[in-house]
Amino acid sequence: MASSTVTSSQPARPPQPNLVFRQLRGQRSPAEFAAAVRRAAREIGERVSCDARYVGRVEAGEIRCPNYAYERVFLHMFPGRTLTDLGFASRSSVRGRRTRASEDGPDTQDRQDPYGTQGPYETYDNYEESDVLRRAFMTGGGATVAAASMGPLGLAPETVAVGSSVRRVGSGEVGALEEAVRRIRLLDDRHGADGLYRRAATPLRAAYALLDAGVTRRAATADRLHSGAGELAISVGWLAHDSGRFDDARSHYAEALATARMSGDEALEAHAFCNTAFLARDAGRPREAVRAAQAAQRVARPLGSARLMSLLALREAGGWAGLADRTGCEQALVRAQVLFDRGRSDADPEWMSFYGEAELEGLEAQCWSMLGDWGRAAQHAGRAAHLQDPHFTRNIALYTAELADDLARGGRPDEAAAAGMRVLDLLGEVQSSRIQSMLAATARVLLPHRRASGVSTFLDRHAGLRRTA
Structure with missing residues (x-):
């Protein structure tokens, strides 16, 4: 039996792979299995931010026993089995075990992590309390949810200021940073960006303060810290982007790009270029969008993800559409479809969980809309809204708003109004300036067709919403 702590003189016990759990995944990719976990959670009223990385850590044995929320979901997915039947250690064997000391030395212990992101020696002292907090986080409304989403990071910029006495960063802090990124993405999927952006800036400042302070010695931890800070910058940049703060978004994406290049992180660099291309298109700089998308493809090609290359081809198509280059747009759309049809793979980045057939259809709809082909745009937007996983409430609202606008401009006002009403029904859950702007444009187009x-x-109803906003 291992002692309750691991010091620098006690090497950490290597994790044992969970072969049972890997077998249960079968032929599904980690991302596909993670999606199945999230669906199962919704069936029993749970919310977990399961993704391909979490599945990988379970299979690698880094998560010896899941938290209570995941336990309920897994037992629902595999009825009649226990945790040990699923390859996990029993809760009694790990309860009360302290987390190992920081990777950087015995003076630091990893922070407790109720979301299952730490290494093999997870802490279970306060799991009941953690589960209560998790429920409060997931069921709170609006601003409460946004504020709670920043909680897992647990860092304040002033605590890591250069020149002050600081605690070195270990896997606990880095894991918390990575979890903050996941939480922001999860909340954006459900509620949109407007209520999150301001609160997300605080953990971002803390993350970069840690980088500036140089508070970790281990190369592996430093790489994760750089990658996590860069991904957080992109997530915050997207919140700015989607809420119409284009200058802020451009700054955050540039920060992520600089971080990627300093650390030699090609995956992060491709992600930063991808979002930069999208922003440039929306900001009316289509030529920059094309260049950024092409740069992203050059960086991403060695990464081996066909789905990533498909998305980047769509970003390029959007730029060509903005330039009114129908041929360039169509060629990029064909490449995007061919690459998409190659399917998912383990090389797909974690952040791409949103990119499925619905997003492919939605982005193609935007291209045709920019080219003024309203019929084709409406066709693809309708498919996107129909195909979208219900978890992505914000995207359903986005695709339906796109559909309403395309129908209105294509001379089908009654169908446009019906689609617009469906968007209005979703705006109680979704706060996105992008969607609201699209709906306002549709309303202007429909004004001459009031009868x-x-x-x-x-x-x-739309006018009433504007008055109460």
Whole structure:
């Protein structure tokens, strides 16, 4: 039996792979299995931010026993089995075990992590309390949820200021940083960006303060810290982007790009270029969008992810559409489809969990819309809304808003009004300036058609929403 702590004179016990759990995954990719876990969670009223990385850590044995939320989900997925039947250690064998000392020395212990992101010696002292906090986080409304989402990071910039006495960073802090990124993405999927952006800036400042302070010696920890800070910068940049703060978004994406290049992280660099291309298109700089998307493809090609290359081809297509280059756009769209059809792989980045057939259809719809082909745009937008996983509430609202606008501009006001009403129904959950702007544009197009079926009802409800906003 290992002692309750691991010091520098006691090497950490290497994790034992969970072969049972790997066998249960079967032929599904980690990302596909993670999606199945999230679906199972929704079936029993749970919310877990399971992704391919979490599945990989379970299979590698880094998570010896899941937290209570994951336990309930796994037992629901595999009825009649116990945790030990699933390859985990029993809770009684790990309860009360302290986390190992920091990778950088015995003076630091990893922070407790109720979301299952730490290494093999997870802490279970306060799991009941952690589960209560997790429930409060997931069920709180609006601003409460946004504030709680920043909680896992647990860092304040002033505590890591250069020149002060600082505690070195270990896997606990880095894991918390990575979890903050996941939480932001999860909340954006559900609620949109507007309520999150300001609160997300605080952990981002803390993350870069840690980098500036140079508070870790281990190369592996430093790499994770750089990658986590860069991904957090992109996530915060996206929140700025989606809420219409384009200058802020550009700054955050540039920060992530600089971080990627300093640390030699090609995956992070490709992600930063990908978002830069999207932002440039939305900001009316289509030529920059094309260049950024092409740069992203050059960086991403050795990474081996066909799905990533497909998304980057779509970013390039958006730039060509903005330039009114139909040929360039169509060629990029064909490449995107061919690459998408190669399927998922373990090389797909964790952040790409949103990119499925629905997003492919939605981005193609935007291209046709920019080219003024409203019929084709509406066709693809309708498919996107129909195909989207219900978990991605924000995207359903986005695709439906795109559909409403395309129908309105294509001379189908009654159908546009019906789609617009569906978006209005979702705005109680979703706060996105992008979607609100699209809906306002649709309302302006529909004004001359007030007598068409359903149009006046939509316009009146939309006007009421604007008055109360």
